[in-house]
Amino acid sequence: MKLENVTREITSAEFHSVQSILKESLEPFGFESTPLLVKWYNDQVADKFKFSAIDENSLAFCVVSVGWMFEKGFLPFVFGNECRNPRNALDESIEFYLNGASSALKDFNAVHYKDSDMAPGTRRPAFLAQPAAHVSGTAFYYHPSEIITAATDEGVPLPWGDSSESKSGVFGVSIHPKYGGWFAVRALIILRNVVFPELPFNPPVDIVQSTHDKLRLLHEFNFNNWKNWKYRDIIPVEPEMKYSKLQRKYFETEPKLRLETLQTEMYQEFVKLQKQ
Numbered sequence: 001m002k003l004e005n006v007t008r009e010i011t012s013a014e015f016h017s018v019q020s021i022l023k024e025s026l027e028p029f030g031f032e033s034t035p036l037l038v039k040w041y042n043d044q045v046a047d048k049f050k051f052s053a054i055d056e057n058s059l060a061f062c063v064v065s066v067g068w069m070f071e072k073g074f075l076p077f078v079f080g081n082e083c084r085n086p087r088n089a090l091d092e093s094i095e096f097y098l099n100g101a102s103s104a105l106k107d108f109n110a111v112h113y114k115d116s117d118m119a120p121g122t123r124r125p126a127f128l129a130q131p132a133a134h135v136s137g138t139a140f141y142y143h144p145s146e147i148i149t150a151a152t153d154e155g156v157p158l159p160w161g162d163s164s165e166s167k168s169g170v171f172g173v174s175i176h177p178k179y180g181g182w183f184a185v186r187a188l189i190i191l192r193n194v195v196f197p198e199l200p201f202n203p204p205v206d207i208v209q210s211t212h213d214k215l216r217l218l219h220e221f222n223f224n225n226w227k228n229w230k231y232r233d234i235i236p237v238e239p240e241m242k243y244s245k246l247q248r249k250y251f252e253t254e255p256k257l258r259l260e261t262l263q264t265e266m267y268q269e270f271v272k273l274q275k276q
C-alpha cells in the first residue's frame, strides 16, 4: 500500500505545526488561511461540487488574499523574474505561493485548488469559494435565496425589482468581519488522508445584519457595477486594509492590457517598497 493512501489522525500539536507552516509560507505575501473539515464544505454544496473520494474528516484550509497581497506578494513575483506569461500574472503568482505552501506541507500530502481552477474534464469550478469561506468561519456568505425570502416575509421591497428574470441573475457575496469586501478567496488546501475530527467549528460572523443592508449589498454586488468597489464598503473598513489606488487601477484595466499599460507605475511602486 502506498503511504499516501493511509489515512492518519493528527494530534493537536501536529495541527498547530501545520498552521504555523501555513502562516510562515503565506502570511508574509498577503494571504491568510483558516481551517475547516471537508465534511462541513460537502454538507453545503450540491453533489457535483463535493469532495467525495476522501475521508470526510480530512483537514482543509481556506486561503484568502487581503489588500496588501498586491504589494507584498504580487509585485515581488512580477518583478522577481518569476512570471512567465504577463497576461496570466495574477494567477501565476497565486499558484507560485500556493506551491510554496503545499510543498512545505508535503509530509501531510497537501493538494491545493485555486478559485480559478476547473474540475478536470468539466467547466465547473474545482471548489466553491464562498461556501468554503463560510464554513471555515472566514467570511459570511450572503446567499440571495435566504435574503429574498426574508425580504418577502418582512415586506421589504427588492431594490432591483422582482421579475423572475432579475432573480436568477442575483449572485451571493461573502463579507469578512474585518476586511468587508476587500479580500478574495484564492484557494482550498486539502491535506489528503490527514484527519482531524476534533477541529472545533467556528461559525462565520453575520456582520451585515439587517435585511435592508443585505439587500443593499446584493444590489451593489450584482447591479451597480462592481468596479465602483462600493459593495466592498458595506461595513466600515480601515483605510489601510483596502486595496491601494494602484491595485484598483490594475483590476479596473482589461486583463490583457494590465501589465502592458501599468508596468512602469508598478515597477516604480515595487522599487519604492524595496527601499522601505
Ligand code: B12
Pocket (backbone or CB within 6 Å): 044, 045, 046, 047, 049, 114, 115, 116, 125, 126, 127, 128, 129, 130, 131, 134, 135, 141, 143, 145, 171, 172, 173, 174, 175, 181, 183, 184, 185, 186, 221, 222, 223, 226
Ligand atoms: C463563475 C463565477 C463568476 C461568474 C458567475 C457568477 C456566479 N456566482 O456564478 C461571473 C463571471 C458572472 C462572475 C463575476 C464576478 N465575480 Co465571480 N466567481 C465565479 C466562481 C469561479 C464560481 C462561482 C459559482 O459558480 N458559484 C456557484 C453558485 C452560483 O452556486 P450557489 O448559489 O453559491 O449555491 C451553491 C452553494 O453555495 C450552496 N448554497 C446554497 N445556499 C447556500 C447558503 C450558504 C450560507 C452556503 C454556505 C452555501 C449555500 O448550494 C449551491 C449548490 O452547490 C467564483 C470562484 C469559485 N471558485 O467559487 C468567483 C467569485 C464568486 N466571484 C467573485 C467576484 C469578486 C466576482 C466579480 C466582482 C468580479 C471579480 N472577479 O472581481 C464579478 C461580479 C459578479 C457580478 N456582479 O456579476 C468572488 C466573490 C468574492 C466575495 N466576496 O464573495 C469569487 C468567490 C472569486 C474570488 N476569488 O473571491 N463570477
